[in-house]
Structure formats: C-alpha cells, structure tokens
Amino acid sequence: MIRLERLTKSFGATVAVDHVDMEVPAGEVCVLLGPSGCGKTTTMKMINRLIAPTSGKILIDGRDTAGQDDVTLRRSIGYVIQQIGLFPNKTIEDNICVVPDLLGWDRRRSRARAGELLSLVNLEPATFLKRYPKELSGGQQQRVGVVRALAADPPVLLMDEPFGAIDPINREVIQDEFMKLQAALKKTVVFVSHDIDEAVKMASRIAIFRDGRLIQYAKPDDVLAHPVDSFVADFVGADRTLKRLRLVKVADAMMSEPPRVTAEDTLERAVALMEEHGHVSIVMVGPRGRARGVVRLDLARGRRGTVGENHEPLPGIVAVTDDLRKAVAMMFQHDQTWLACVDDEGFYKGYITQRGITHLLGATYGKS
Amino acid sequence: MAASLPSFSRFALLALAFALGAFLQAQGLLPAMASYRGDVVYLVRGHMVLAAVSGALAIAIGIPIGILLTRERYRVLGATLAQVVNLGTTIPTLAILALAMTVFGLGAPSAIFGLTALTLLPIVLNTAAGLRAVPRHLVEAARGMGMRPGQILLQVELPNALYVILAGIRTALAIDVGTVPLAFLIGGGGLGELIFTGIDLNEPAMLLAGAIPTALLAVLVDWLVGLAQYALVPRGVNPLR
Numbered sequence: 289m290i291r292l293e294r295l296t297k298s299f300g301a302t303v304a305v306d307h308v309d310m311e312v313p314a315g316e317v318c319v320l321l322g323p324s325g326c327g328k329t330t331t332m333k334m335i336n337r338l339i340a341p342t343s344g345k346i347l348i349d350g351r352d353t354a355g356q357d358d359v360t361l362r363r364s365i366g367y368v369i370q371q372i373g374l375f376p377n378k379t380i381e382d383n384i385c386v387v388p389d390l391l392g393w394d395r396r397r398s399r400a401r402a403g404e405l406l407s408l409v410n411l412e413p414a415t416f417l418k419r420y421p422k423e424l425s426g427g428q429q430q431r432v433g434v435v436r437a438l439a440a441d442p443p444v445l446l447m448d449e450p451f452g453a454i455d456p457i458n459r460e461v462i463q464d465e466f467m468k469l470q471a472a473l474k475k476t477v478v479f480v481s482h483d484i485d486e487a488v489k490m491a492s493r494i495a496i497f498r499d500g501r502l503i504q505y506a507k508p509d510d511v512l513a514h515p516v517d518s519f520v521a522d523f524v525g526a527d528r529t530l531k532r533l534r535l536v537k538v539a540d541a542m543m544s545e546p547p548r549v550t551a552e553d554t555l556e557r558a559v560a561l562m563e564e565h566g567h568v569s570i571v572m573v574g575p576r577g578r579a580r581g582v583v584r585l586d587l588a589r590g591r592r593g594t595v596g597e598n599h600e601p602l603p604g605i606v607a608v609t610d611d612l613r614k615a616v617a618m619m620f621q622h623d624q625t626w627l628a629c630v631d632d633e634g635f636y637k638g639y640i641t642q643r644g645i646t647h648l649l650g651a652t653y654g655k656s
Numbered sequence: 657m658a659a660s661l662p663s664f665s666r667f668a669l670l671a672l673a674f675a676l677g678a679f680l681q682a683q684g685l686l687p688a689m690a691s692y693r694g695d696v697v698y699l700v701r702g703h704m705v706l707a708a709v710s711g712a713l714a715i716a717i718g719i720p721i722g723i724l725l726t727r728e729r730y731r732v733l734g735a736t737l738a739q740v741v742n743l744g745t746t747i748p749t750l751a752i753l754a755l756a757m758t759v760f761g762l763g764a765p766s767a768i769f770g771l772t773a774l775t776l777l778p779i780v781l782n783t784a785a786g787l788r789a790v791p792r793h794l795v796e797a798a799r800g801m802g803m804r805p806g807q808i809l810l811q812v813e814l815p816n817a818l819y820v821i822l823a824g825i826r827t828a829l830a831i832d833v834g835t836v837p838l839a840f841l842i843g844g845g846g847l848g849e850l851i852f853t854g855i856d857l858n859e860p861a862m863l864l865a866g867a868i869p870t871a872l873l874a875v876l877v878d879w880l881v882g883l884a885q886y887a888l889v890p891r892g893v894n895p896l897r
Contacts, residue, residue: 338800363802373797377815377890387801420892446800 289314290335290444290476295344297330304330306500307344312493314349314443315474319487322497323523328480331497332446335478336365348444363387366437366445366475370452372429374421380406380432381417387440398439405435409465427458434466438473445477451486463489484524488512488531496520509535529649533613538606541615541648542629542638548573551580551596555588558595562588571628571636572599579605579628579636605630608637615640680864688861689868695850700869703846706764707833707877710771714832715825718776722783722821723809738784745777749835757842767836767844775832782824786817819889826881833874837866847873 290312297305305327312318320328333339335346337358346353353361374383381402382389388398403413409431421429430450437445451459467490470477481487487494488508496504496511504516512528512535515521525531547561549572562570562585572581572595581599588598604622606615608629618627619642626641680686721741725734753770760766790813798808814821840848850866853859886896 336800338796359802359804361802362800367797367800369793369797369800371791371793371797373793375794375798375812375816376892377812378892386798386803390802390807420890422892 289349290318290478291345291347291350292331292335293345293347295331295334295341295346297327297334297339297342303500305334305341308500308502310495310502310505312476312478314476316492317470317477317479317490318493318495319479319481319491320495320497321481321484321487321523323482326497327500328482328495328497329448330500332448332478332480335444336362336367336446338362363390363440364442364444366440366442368430368433368437368445368447368450370449372421372426372433372453374429374432374436376421378420379417380419380421380424383421383432384436384439386436387442391440393440401439405438406432408469409435427454427462430454430462431465434462434469438469438475443476445475447477447479449480449482452481452483459486466490485531488534496523530613532649533616533645534611536612536648537608538610538612538615538629538640539608539637541612541645542608542640543644544638546571546636546638548577548636549583549595550575551594551599553595555583555591555593555595555598558583559585559588569626571602571639572596573636577636578634579630582628602628604628606640607632612645616642616645685861685864689865692850692862692865696847696865696869699845699847699849699866700873703833703836703870703873706767706771706836706839706844706846707829707873710768710775710836711829711832713768713772714775714779714828717772718779718824718828719783719821721776722780723787725780725784726787741777741780744773745781749774749838750841753838753842762843764839764844766842767839767846770842771832771835771839774835775828778824778828778831779821782827783817783821786820786824787813789820790816815890816893819885819894822881822885822889826878826885829881830874830878833877834870837870 292308292310295305295308296303308327308331310318320331322328330339334341335348335353337353341354348365374380375386378386381399384402384405385393385398388401389395403417406413406416411428411431416424416428416432421432424432430453434447434450437447451462454462463486479490481490491508493505494508494511495502498519504511504520506514509532511520512524512532515524515528521528547565547567547570549558549561549570551572551574558570562568568585569582570585571579572583574580579602582602583595583599591598603624604618604627606618606627606629608631615627619625625643626639628636629638629640631637677686680689721737724730725737727734749770752773753767756766756770756773760769794812794816795808798812803811836844836846837848837851839846840852847866847870850862851870854861854863854866886894889896891897
C-alpha cells in the first residue's frame, strides 16, 4: 500500500505538485493521468525519491520513505521508463539481473530467474538471454524492461508511460500481457499515462491531475460516469460513455434465466412463452442447454409443428465474459437489437438488448 | 583496423611502399640508411619509452579529468577546467616544450612533461564528450533502479562512452608518437636525433632513417589501439562489430 500525505513539490516559485493526498491499496493499479506538465510524473518520481519532496509524506506499507536510504528504497521498487532504458552495453540477461546483482543475489539463482521472467512475456530464454538490446525490436525491449523491474520481486512497481513509445498494435498486446502478469503477481503499481484509453483498460483507480492538483481519484467507471468537473469531462472525452462499454461485462448487463424452448417443443408452446414474456423471439437450446437457434414470433404464430422444424440460426452470440463494447459492435454488425449470451461451453445463459445497455449506462448517470 | 581496409586501398598502399622503396634504392639512399641501423634500434627504444611514459601519464590523468568535467557536483569547476583545456589546445607544441624546459631544465623530464600535456588534451575532451553523449534516460534508469553514483559510472556511463574515449586515446597516442622527435630539441632523446641532425647536416639518408621509423611507430600504435577498441568495447555498443 502506498499513501501520499499532503505531498508537495515546488521548483522555485512554481508548484509542480500541490498538496496531494491519495492512497493506493496493495495489489491495485493506480494510473496517474493528465496533460503534460500536470505533475503526474513528478508525483511518481517522488515515490522512489528520484525527486525529493518539498513537503509532505510518502508511506509505503506504513513506513515513511524519507527515513530510508534512497538507494535501498529504490532497489525495493521496480521502475520502468518510457525510453525503456535497457543498458546497451549489457546482455538481456545482465540487464534483467541488474537489481538482483546490486542486492548481491547468488549468480546462479538470479540467472535462472532471468530465464523464467523472459518466458513469462513470451520471449524464448535460449534465444534472447545472451543478446544485446539493439538486437531486439522495440516491443521486445519493453517486455524486457518490464520483467527487469520485476526481477527482484519488489512489492511496488513504478511505470512512467511504459508503453507510450510502442506502436498501437504491439501496445495492445503488451498491455494485455502486463495485465495477465499483474493478475498473477498482484503488485502495487503506480502507472503514469496521458492516454485515457490505456488508463481505462489498466487501472483499478484513476487519479486525474491538473496543474499539480489531484482533481479526481476514483474507479475508472466512476471517472467516466461522474466526472467531477468540466476539465475531467473534457479530458476523458465526449465519447466517455462509449469508453464505459469496455468496463462492463456482458454478464452484468444481460437478462439471466431467460425463457427457452427445445427442439421437441411445439410452436404453440413457443408462442405462449413469448407472449407471456412479451418477447418477439425465443432461443432454442439443445438437450443440455446449449444455444442452437431462434424462433421468431411473427413466423411461429398460427403455424403448427415443432420448434426443431421451424427454427432459424442465431443471428449473433456473445460470451458472458466479453465486454459490452464487443456486444454492441456485434449488434451493429448483424443489425440486431438483441444477442444471445453463452458461457465458455456454449450454454445459453441469457440475452442482452440494446435497450438494456442504454438503460444500464443511463441509470448510472441518473445517480449523479 | 588494417583488416577492415578495403582490399583495393591495401593494394594501393603496398604499391606505394614498393614504389617508394624502388625510388630510395635508385637514389642509393637505402644502403646509406641501413648504415644507421644500430642508431635506429637504440633510438627507437628511447622513442618508445618517451611515448609510453607520457602516454600512460596522459591517460592516467586525462580520463579522471574528463570524468570530473561531467560530474554534476563539479559543474562550475568543470566549466573552468574545460576553458583551460581548450586554451591548452591552442598553444603550439614547441612552445609547451620550451616552457617545460624553463621549469625542469634540459632532458627527459621536460620532454615527458611537455608530451604529457600535449597528449592529455584529446583524451580529456573525448572522455568528457563520450560521457556527455550517454543518454540521460540510461542514467535515470540506473538511478531509479538503485545504483550508487560510482556504480552508474562503472556499469553504465563508462562502458557506453568507452568507444569514444578510446578513439580519443587513439588520436592522442598517434600524435604523441609523432611529436616525440621534438623532444630531441630539449635533450630528451628519441628518433628526433637522427631527423634534426640529418636536417642540419643536409643528410637525407640520416633524416629518413629517423623519419620512417617514427611514421611506422605512429601507424603501429594507431593499429594497436584500434585492436583494443575492437576487443574492449562491449559488443552491444561497439560499432565495429
């Protein structure tokens, strides 16, 4: 856990960071967000004392960092920078082992760990350990930059726009890899970014800075749903509602326990069920409950026969683990107002409608 | 370095050496030069001692000064020192030797002082330039990971600046070897003895017996430091490999 108490930094007459109070709970990713010159990087660099605070306190796990030796403190905090900062004179292996070597770890232990860490980010150790940084692509270098920060297993990680210099396609991939690592390692991460999309994707909490002040500190969905002022609203963008789609899972927006029919059911029964629920279509499931097809009310009414003989293929399916962004994209793509939702095994779990999504997003706005 | 010369220029060099040899032979200079063989061997030894001592001193003094110039703590001192060093480059070699002689008198110590001062300048300048060229973010990354200033210098700054530093040493030593003949003028010994006596006596064979080994020594030193540059600079930052 990291706590900042009335943290202030002034350079001469300019106040770069102005009485910032915040707390990052252990295992969470806190993204410091804001335009350049807003104090986010200065705030981060005060945590490992690359910049000494003018006043105020920083506590890591309850210990005041001012009372510790700077060098010891920094060795216990992972640090990733935008320019990657791999040492070009050292091999990948030696780069990863910089902090373990500083800490005097046994060489065999640290070298073995370097190999393990590389495979965590999908780089083959046998190929890459003995290479030099210039022999790697930018994306590969930053993967090494990230695992180098993890080498001595520090509880806290500082990341200064780590993926800012990487092309958009690679950036998505590395972000996903990092989130996977983070889900397993549960580090306390302070992450500087100026990219709202990145922040929404990575953050457990977002801290928005302006002119050295912390303006809003909240969960990503709250920042998007309830920006505290027009600056934040502008910063997160006019399309902030669309950005929220990414934060909500289909499972949280769908109607569960939906009515369903099987292939053996008669059309009369299907019509009766639809009328009972006020639906215009109903999903047909297989014997064990997998979504198989759909029966439409206007085609079924007044006809005889079984559902099995009269069903149509499902127009679109989303997984309950997908986010709403994907669900909405599929609705547009297939020109549908609803989609069937299935779990990983294909079992029919519920349905999601455009109306339901609009309602969910609107309801959160209504709260404010 | 010779290994990387394109084969054409190597051939041209050989042809030139051959033509020169043929010319000297035709002039009857080669047998005359050979008669100085004993002197040449003796003087080359003295020449090399002068160059080695002054070169070693210059490296031992120049690199620390270059490092000091780039330290944040000595920024004010560094600026002054840089001015002094720059001023130094404008003083003619002969003037330095003459000044040294007025302090240390005739003989090898004056020569070594003068040669060291001369050799120092490129080493200091290149060391400082090489260290300044190390990207700031590397130093910042090193600091952020918890390296102490000494560790940053040894593990990050010097290895990344080494190529430029060695380039400075290479230039400096080649100049050093080529300037040693002037030491004869203040009684320092070396191949200058043959060169200047040859000039005074209007004896081309004697002059060449001093000048050709001097030139060969300079080329040899340049080649040796080139090899060191290839071997010592880490592969990740070595443009030669």
